[in-house]
Amino acid sequence: MTAKRSISVPDDVSEWLDGQPNVSAAITAAVRAQMAGGRVDEVMRRAGIEVTEAGKARWRDRLEPMPADVLDAGRRLLDDAA
Structure with missing residues (x-):
C-alpha cells in the first residue's frame, strides 16, 4: 500500500530531488x-548507552x-530489512 503526501523542502533539497530519476524512491x-x-x-x-548529538559528532x-x-551496500541492507 502507498500513501500520497505533499511536503515542502528547502531549495537545495528540491534541486537535488529534481535530479533524481525517481523522487518517491529517493x-x-x-x-x-x-x-x-x-x-x-x-x-x-535500552542497553544503557546514552546517544547524544555531541557523541555522534565525535564519531563522525x-x-x-x-x-x-x-554506502550502496548499506542502503540495500536497510531496504531488505524494511
Missing part, C-alpha cells in the same frame, strides 16, 4: 535511513568518508 530511502538510525539509537539506549569526525559502493 525520499523513501532517506526516510528509511532516518528510521533505521532511530532504531539503532533506541537499542543502544573520526570516521573517513565511506566509499559509494559501501
